[in-house]
Amino acid sequence: MLKQMENSDNQWRSPAHALHYLSRADKIPHRTEGEALVLELVPKDVRKILDLGTGNGRLLALLKIERPQVKGIGLDLSRTMLGEAGKRFEDDDSVSLVQANMDEGLPDIGDFDAIVSSFAIHHCEDDRKRTLYGEIFDRLRPGGVFCNLEHVSSPTETLHRKFLLAIGYPPDFEDPSNKLLDVETQLQWFREIGFQEVDCYWKWREMALLAGYKPAINR
Numbered sequence: 001m002l003k004q005m006e007n008s009d010n011q012w013r014s015p016a017h018a019l020h021y022l023s024r025a026d027k028i029p030h031r032t033e034g035e036a037l038v039l040e041l042v043p044k045d046v047r048k049i050l051d052l053g054t055g056n057g058r059l060l061a062l063l064k065i066e067r068p069q070v071k072g073i074g075l076d077l078s079r080t081m082l083g084e085a086g087k088r089f090e091d092d093d094s095v096s097l098v099q100a101n102m103d104e105g106l107p108d109i110g111d112f113d114a115i116v117s118s119f120a121i122h123h124c125e126d127d128r129k130r131t132l133y134g135e136i137f138d139r140l141r142p143g144g145v146f147c148n149l150e151h152v153s154s155p156t157e158t159l160h161r162k163f164l165l166a167i168g169y170p171p172d173f174e175d176p177s178n179k180l181l182d183v184e185t186q187l188q189w190f191r192e193i194g195f196q197e198v199d200c201y202w203k204w205r206e207m208a209l210l211a212g213y214k215p216a217i218n219r
Helices: 015-025 031-041 058-065 079-088 126-139 157-166 183-193
Strands: 048-052 071-076 095-099 112-118 140-151 196-204 207-213
Touching: 031 058, 031 112, 031 140, 031 196, 031 207, 048 058, 058 071, 058 112, 071 079, 079 095, 112 126, 126 140, 126 183, 140 183, 183 196, 183 207
Parallel strands: 048 071, 048 112, 071 095, 112 140
Antiparallel strands: 140 207, 196 207
């Protein structure tokens, strides 16, 4: 088990916070549109997938529907979230769950054909986001894809308030765990790190799918 986080703003160690999120997650407008694009971008023949911030395993389970052969690893900080994921995958020995803190270096768990994340990396400080993207690139096999279905910042405070209202929160609500960043800065980091075919493949207000591919080895 990794050591406790120094950052007291992160609420995800709290079971109450995790359970509150899970109670609302399926009601987030347009979420399934972004997930559908992840399913489109991840090839059907991948052998190994890492899900960063797996939560209750929702995205990993969706990916396995058409990829039953895949070995999956779900990583999360929250014991509560991992407990829910454990229930989901209790009869599936092809999925392993790992408790780890993304604010620290990724644990040594091998390399992957695809790495995905769903509304998790925005809890990291911006400097850590960029470093994490580099670690993700290093863990991908040549030709592998990284899909980050993410909560991003709005360009104005007015648009931010409208997003909160659209998802059922009061306009003055703020989660202290959120450290939101704009799309273009993150896409530029992807390019600088070495990802190809980098784009924002889908977006609705503050929800966006950022993705890129590690270059394949030419033989």
